[in-house]
Amino acid sequence: MSAGRIASTRLSGIDWPANLLLPILALAALPFMSFSTWLTLTVAGAAMGMMLFLMASGLTLIFGLMDVITFAHGAFISLGAYVATEVVGALPGMAASHSWVASLAVLAAALTAAILVTGVAGLIFEIVIIRRVYGSHLRQILITVGGLIVMQELLVTVWGANPIPVQKPAALQGSVEIAGAAIEIYRLVAVGLGLAVYAGLWLLLSRTRLGLTVRAGVENLEMVEALGFRVKRLFVGVFVAGTALAGVGGVMWGVYQGLVTPAIGPEMMILVFIILIMGGMGSVGGAFVAAILVGLITNYSGFLVPKLALGSNILLMVAVLLWRPRGLFPLVKS
Amino acid sequence: MADRDLLQLDRVVTHIGAYHILHGVDLSVRRGRVTMLLGRNGAGKTTTLRSIMGLWKPRAGAIHFDNARIDALDTPDIARLGIAYVPETMGIFSQLTVQENMKLAATGGRFDPARLDDVFRFFPILKTKWNDRAGLMSGGQKQMLAVARAIVEERRLMIIDEPTKGLAPAVIDQLIACLLELKARDTTILLVEQNFHMARSVGDDVAVMDNGVVVHNGLMADLAADEALQTRLLGLNLGSHQ
Structure with a gap:
């Protein structure tokens, strides 16, 4: 099955041009740098892409099924990052241990706590705000921007406005050398987690009755x-899952950055929306491909043409939309 | 509501946005019979079916199913009473396979082997296309799938909206054969149809709508035999349309 067709299963024929875009981009950069540099940038770009995918996957699922555009998603990313500061801070011994088991356990604990906290916050947000604005994109945009502001102020109230440091668990710091290239261990963990979440979503959507219902509902x-089928319940579940995924993205991004601020999530939303638009609004597989594209183009352009790095993602999105106006893997809606 | 009636609409009024579509529909569907709902385009037939399913909520009036009031229920709860709905647009999930479409219509996603055999006997093409994406099928095959989803489970009432629209005569004959067998098993069906050949073949009772109200109730055979009545109610006679 095509990687870009999780939410919109395509069973006959693979969309080769869209699927080949990723390897073509990666290989196109190779002649302009040494192999070890290319490998470092590619793994780093993939890792950033995976963290972006974690943040974007929930939002694209929410849009695909519920037709809801929520600008408050960034606040759930921030919330996840703050939960990470609490959990890692509460387990200093384990976080400082160079044991792989202890380090991964700290990260797993932070992820689990973030899933629970952002999931519950998402449930409250859906009940209090979202369910009142189904069917009206304008009202959704207005009220979720308001919700974003309220949530950010709540984060400031609880954790303060100053940045809070969060250290990577000791065994996940540093790098390993692969084929002459230095690869950060934490980035490899991010790639592994991103792939695991993608595989989990793929299995859920393509192999379960719940997933079948979601795909039909889209x-x-x-x-x-x-x-x-009681779609309203499904909506709640999808929204909670979406915000929980934002929390997962928040943990990974917060720990990677090392400092958490209330704006850590909203700052990522431009990239998240670029991924959603480029991948095809509502397509989980599209978000996966687009997130890695964004990660790679950011790193390659940052190395080759630093002045272009800032706008490279916008240029990539424009190019993709000129080629495919509805994104790489657009959903089919009846 | 008489015991013989499975479904009854009393003075149902439905608006769609600013438009007042149903002006007080009275309609009875008797148990074990096929009730045809006829009328000119825009008479309110589809709106009536959608109001029964709760897809458009009536503003006034009452809808009873098996003596229980259902017009305040949500669509999933109405469907769970054992009512299958085949919309005019067929409602096929084009990105899913035929099998996946059918699974969604089967309780718990599990098929009753006997019912599935029935489906394949009525529509053999669905067995051939079982693992194909539904969106790749022809219009007639999609309509077969839409009806198959409705019959893959035992239903207390089937509501079908213009199943023959735009279909080839051979496909229409297949659908008629299927409906006649369901009728022989005392399945209760409410059927909107513009194809008079089908209406006459499968209908027991008939209700004719005009301008958002039911203007005629009776036996389908009586309407089919009365050309003057057909002309008055429908603006044409059934005998001239096969």
């Missing part, structure tokens, strides 16, 4: 209801 919500 296409024709009304008919799913007419078949007896």
Whole structure:
């Protein structure tokens, strides 16, 4: 199955041009640098892409099924990052230990706590705000921007406005040498986690009845209801899952950055929306490919043409939209 | 509501946005019979079906199913009473396979082997296309799938909206054969149809709508035999349309 077709399964034929874009971009950069530099930049770009995917996957799922555009997603990313500061700070012995088991356990504890906290926060947000604005994009944008501001102020109230440091667990610091290239261990962990989440979503959406219902709902919500499925409950579940994924992204990004501020999530939202638009609004597989594209182009352009680095993602998005106006893997809606 | 009636609409009023579509629909669907809902385009037939399914909420009036009021229920709860709905647009999930479309219509995603055999006997092409994406099928095959989803489980009522629209005669004959067999098993069906050949073949009772109200109730055979009545109610006669 095509990587870009999780939410919109394509069973006959693979969309080769869209799927080949990623390897073409990676290979196109190789002649302009040494292999070890290319490998370092590619792994770093993939790792950044995976962290972006973790942040974007929930949002694209929410849009794909619920047709809800939420600008408050960034606040859930920040919340996840703050939870990481609490959990890592509460386990200083384990975080300082050079044991792999202890370091991964600290990270797992932070991820689990973030999933719970951002999931519950997402549930409250859906009940209090989102369910009142179904079907109206303008109202969704306005009220979720308001919700973002309120949530950010709540984060400031709880954790203060000053940056809070969070250290990487000791065994995840430093780098390893692979084929002459220095690769940060934490980036490898991020790649592993991103792939695991992608695989989990793929299995959930393509191999379970719940996933079948979600895929059907993305296409024709009304008919799913007419078949007896209580879509409102599904909506709540998807929104909670989406915010929990934002929390996971927040943990990984917060620990990677080493400093957490209330703006750590909202600052990422421009890239997250670029990924959503470029991948095809609502497509989880599209978000996966687009997130890695963004990670790679940022690193390659930062190395080759530093002045272009800032706008490289916008240029990539423009190029993709000129080629495919609805994104790389657009969803089919009835 | 008489015991013989499975579904009854009393003075149902439905608006769609600013438009007032149903002006007080009274309609009864008797148990074990096929009730045809006829009328000119825009008469309110589809709106009536969607109001029954809760897809458009009536502003006034009452809808009873098996003596229980259902017009305040949500669509999933109405469907769970054992009502299958085949919309005019067919409602096929084009990105899913035929099998996945059918799984969504089967309780718990598990098929009753006997019912599945029935489906394949009515529509053999669905067995051939079982693992194909539904969006790749022809219009007739999609309609077969839409009806198959409705019959893959035992239903208390089937509501079908214009199943023959735009289909080839051979496909229409297949659908008629399927509906006639369901009728022989005393399945209760409410069927909107513009194809008079089908209406006459499968209909027991008939209700004719005009301008958002039911203007005629009776037996389908009586309407089919009365050309003057057909002309008055529908602006044409059934005998001239096969």
